[in-house]
Amino acid sequence: MSKKILLVTVGKSPAPIVKAIQHIQPDQVVFLCSENFQSQIIGEGLPCEIIHGNSVKRYPNIPKLVELGDRFQPERDLKIIQNPHDLTTKLIVHAAGFGSDIQEEIERLRGDFEAADIDLNSDSVLPEVEQLVSIC
16 A cells, blocks of 8 residues: 655645645655744644734644644654755755756655655745746
């Protein structure tokens, strides 16, 4: 049976990540984020906030919010990125077909998990990719 792994970049809003996890129902989620946003993944209490108009609603960290349970292991599934802007650039370049850094990481994960089905979602990259694709 294929194992479905979702890679997500963590930014200001947890909402796109929550929607992606709920829609895809992965067996494992790998979170890529800077130290500034790691509280959304491993923070205690209510570290996530979603702004609705003038109100702010607070929520538990994303793995708790979507009830990942054993499907999330912080030491395995949380990757701290020192320069997240480099990651965004690499993802945009890869999405446009000009780079292979992300593909190499996906292949490494596939090697770790036989017959893995890996999806990539990014709340910070997708709008930029859509804009880039519309320009090309």
